[in-house]
Amino acid sequence: MAEVLANAGNDTTNIEQVKYSNDTFHLYEKPVGGKKIHIKTDDYIRSFGHDPTPQGPPPESEALPAVAEGNASAKATAAEMAAQVAAVNGRLDQVIPPNEQPLIAEAERKFQTGHKVKVVVGSENGDETQDNWEVVETKGRNSYGEIVYIVKSPDETQTREISEALLENMQLAPEGKIDSFGNQFDRFEERFNERFGRRLAKIEARLGIESSEEETQVMPPVVDGDGKAERREGPGQEVRLRGRNHDGVPYVIRVFTDGRPLEINYNIDKAWNVIGDEEGWFPAPNGLEIDLMNPPEAPEDKKLKTWTLKEGKEDGEELEIEEGDTAVIRLPDGSFNKDGKIKDIVEEDSKRYVIITMPDGTEHKITEEDYLKGHIESGNFDEVDEIEEEETQAIEETGGGDGELGPPQTGLKARWNQLKNWLKGKRGKARDAAIAAQAAAINKANGITEPPDDPNLSKEQKERKHKCRRLAFFLGGAALAGGGVVLAWWLTSKYGVNPFDNSPSGPESVPPPTGPKNLPGPEVSGWHSESLEPYNAGGGSFNHYDAGTLWDHTIDDLQEQIGQRPTDVQIQRATQMVLDHNNVSWEEARHLPVGFKFEVPNHFPDWVINGR
Amino acid sequence: MFQLDDNLLQQLGLGSLPPAEKNKMLAHIYETLELRVGMKLAEQMSDAQLDEFEKFIDNNDEAGALKWLETNFPNYKQVVADELEKLKAEIKEQAPAIIEATMKELGSNQPTDQPQAA
Numbered sequence: 001m002a003e004v005l006a007n008a009g010n011d012t013t014n015i016e017q018v019k020y021s022n023d024t025f026h027l028y029e030k031p032v033g034g035k036k037i038h039i040k041t042d043d044y045i046r047s048f049g050h051d052p053t054p055q056g057p058p059p060e061s062e063a064l065p066a067v068a069e070g071n072a073s074a075k076a077t078a079a080e081m082a083a084q085v086a087a088v089n090g091r092l093d094q095v096i097p098p099n100e101q102p103l104i105a106e107a108e109r110k111f112q113t114g115h116k117v118k119v120v121v122g123s124e125n126g127d128e129t130q131d132n133w134e135v136v137e138t139k140g141r142n143s144y145g146e147i148v149y150i151v152k153s154p155d156e157t158q159t160r161e162i163s164e165a166l167l168e169n170m171q172l173a174p175e176g177k178i179d180s181f182g183n184q185f186d187r188f189e190e191r192f193n194e195r196f197g198r199r200l201a202k203i204e205a206r207l208g209i210e211s212s213e214e215e216t217q218v219m220p221p222v223v224d225g226d227g228k229a230e231r232r233e234g235p236g237q238e239v240r241l242r243g244r245n246h247d248g249v250p251y252v253i254r255v256f257t258d259g260r261p262l263e264i265n266y267n268i269d270k271a272w273n274v275i276g277d278e279e280g281w282f283p284a285p286n287g288l289e290i291d292l293m294n295p296p297e298a299p300e301d302k303k304l305k306t307w308t309l310k311e312g313k314e315d316g317e318e319l320e321i322e323e324g325d326t327a328v329i330r331l332p333d334g335s336f337n338k339d340g341k342i343k344d345i346v347e348e349d350s351k352r353y354v355i356i357t358m359p360d361g362t363e364h365k366i367t368e369e370d371y372l373k374g375h376i377e378s379g380n381f382d383e384v385d386e387i388e389e390e391e392t393q394a395i396e397e398t399g400g401g402d403g404e405l406g407p408p409q410t411g412l413k414a415r416w417n418q419l420k421n422w423l424k425g426k427r428g429k430a431r432d433a434a435i436a437a438q439a440a441a442i443n444k445a446n447g448i449t450e451p452p453d454d455p456n457l458s459k460e461q462k463e464r465k466h467k468c469r470r471l472a473f474f475l476g477g478a479a480l481a482g483g484g485v486v487l488a489w490w491l492t493s494k495y496g497v498n499p500f501d502n503s504p505s506g507p508e509s510v511p512p513p514t515g516p517k518n519l520p521g522p523e524v525s526g527w528h529s530e531s532l533e534p535y536n537a538g539g540g541s542f543n544h545y546d547a548g549t550l551w552d553h554t555i556d557d558l559q560e561q562i563g564q565r566p567t568d569v570q571i572q573r574a575t576q577m578v579l580d581h582n583n584v585s586w587e588e589a590r591h592l593p594v595g596f597k598f599e600v601p602n603h604f605p606d607w608v609i610n611g612r
Numbered sequence: 613m614f615q616l617d618d619n620l621l622q623q624l625g626l627g628s629l630p631p632a633e634k635n636k637m638l639a640h641i642y643e644t645l646e647l648r649v650g651m652k653l654a655e656q657m658s659d660a661q662l663d664e665f666e667k668f669i670d671n672n673d674e675a676g677a678l679k680w681l682e683t684n685f686p687n688y689k690q691v692v693a694d695e696l697e698k699l700k701a702e703i704k705e706q707a708p709a710i711i712e713a714t715m716k717e718l719g720s721n722q723p724t725d726q727p728q729a730a
Binding site for chain 2: 408412413416417420439442443445464467468469470471472473474475476477478479480481482483484485486
C-alpha cells in the first residue's frame, strides 16, 4: 500500500501525494466516486493555479509497496514522478532544482560550466539578446535527447533552462533587439547560404559548373509602403529567394510570413525581375517543401507567351518575341524608346498588334509590321554581332563548351531540356549566333577552323545553314540517345560516385552512400523482378527515366511511389537499398549487361523517402 | 550501346589523364559527336524536313523527334557509329599531344592554386 502524505483539491476532486517504499513520490487526481488518475505536477499547476505539493519535508513512512525488482518500466515511471515532485519543490524554494540525472561528460557538451553565453530574452517590445549569461551546470536531457543547460543572468537574479540546440541558435542571434524583420532576415540569409551554398558548391564542382554570384542567393525581403522591413500587423510579408535548377534555369521562390504555401515563378528577366505581375506564380505542390535543384516545372498556363513577328513580304525578316521582352518603339522624331515591355499580341481586323506596357502603366498598340520595322531600324539586330563575338570569346576562354550550357546530360529528355533552356531567352539571330559560337568553340577545341561564310551565299542558303546548325544539336542529341551513346561518367557522378576516383570519399565526391546497415531497418512488403533493357534514352515517356541502368529503374519506381521527381538523397538511399539487396556493388552496377535481372522493392520504406 | 567511359579513354590512350580532365574530355567527345552527327543529318535533309524537325523542338517533343528520326533516317545509328569511329581515330592520333598539353597546363597552375576539389 502507498502512504498518502497529503491531500489538496476542491469539493469534487482530491489530489493525493503518495510516497512509495523506494522514496519516490506520486501525484494523483481522485474525483469523488471516480477512478484515481496519475497527473503531472505541471498540469495541476496550470489548472489550479497553485502547487499541490505539501510544504516542508514529508513525514517518514515505511512498509510501502516496493517497485518490483527488475521492473524497468515501473522504475522509470517512479523516477519520472520523483523528478516532477523534486522540480516543484525546487521552484517553491527558488533554488536551482536538484539535478537528478547523471552529469554529462564535458566531451559531450558544447558549453562547459563557467562559459559566458548570449541569451535571447523576451520583453513586451520584442526579443533582445543579452550577453554574459553564465552556464551553471547541465540538467540532464530533454525528451528529444538534447542536453539541457542551466544558465544564470549576469546579475544572478534569474536562471533559465535552455536546450543545447536553442542555446547554439541564440549564439547566432543578432546583437541587441531582434524584433526587426530585417535583422531576422539577415540571420536567415546567412544560415540559408551556409546550408545550401555548400551543397550547391559541391554539386557544381561535381558537374564542372563554375559558380557565379547569381547562384541561389536570397533576395532582400519585399515590403510594402515605406520600404521599412519591420514586422507589422496585416497581411503576411513576402520573402523572395533566387535559385537555379539542375539545368541552370533561373527561378524565384516566394514565401509568406503568414504561412501561405510557397510559390515559384520562372518568368523572370536577366535582372531577376518578375515578368507579368502575378501571372507566373504557382504554388509548390508540397506546401513549404521544395527541392531547390529540382523545383517543380511550371504549368503550361504559367509559362510566358512567345510569338513570331513577320514582315508582310515573302522573304521578310522574322523576329521572335516573348512576353516581358524589352520593347523597342520608334518615336515620331526618329529616336527609339526601350522603356516598355512586350505585354501581348492581339488580332483585330485581320491585323496583329503588339501591346506594350510602359513603366507608368500606359499601354501602346503598334501594328506588327511597324513594330518589326522599328526594331530593325533601331539597330537591335546589329547587336547580334556583338553577342556572337562575346559568346565566342567566352567559350574560347573555357577551352570549349559553353559554361552556360554545361556538361552534356545523358538521356534525350535531359539533354533536350538542357539545350532548350540554354537557348531560352535567345531570340532570332542572337540564338543563331550563340549556336554558331558553341559550334565554333567545339570545332576550335578539335583544331578545326570553320571558314567564314561565302559572301556569295544567297539569303536562303545562309538561312538554311543557320537552321542546320540550329537543329544539329537537337538532331545529334536525338541520334546519340537513340543510338545508345551514353556518357557513363555523368550517370555515375550524378549519383555521387566518380568512376575515375578510387576513393569515393574524396573531396570532389559526395559522401559514400550509407546503406541500410547504418539506417533504420527497412520495412519492405515485398520485392519484384526487373531487368535491364537496352539503353533507349528518350524512348520512354516524358515523366520517366530511361531504363538502361539499375539507377533508372530505381528512380522510376521511386518516382511512381512518391508522385514526384525524387531528390538526390532519396535516389542514393533507394539505390543503395536495391544494390545491397541484390548483392551488387556500386562499381559492378556500372557494368551490368543488358538483360541483367534484379529485384526492386514493391514499396520503398519511409527511411528511404524521409530518412527516418 | 556505345559507352563513353574510362574504358574508351584507355583505348584512346588518354587513361593517364587526371579524373577531372577525363570528365571534361568525355563531355567534349560527346558534344563533338553530337554536333557532327547533327550536322551530317541536317545536311541530308530537305528544307521541308528541317521545318518538320524544328516543330518538334518548338513543341518540346523529344520523343516525337526521335520517332521522326527513326522513320525518316532509319540509318541514323550508322551515322552515329561512323562519326564515333572517325572521332576516335582523330583523338587516338592526338592523344600524346592532348596529355602533354593537359599536364603542362596543370603544372603551370600548380604553384598558384590552392588545394581544391578536383
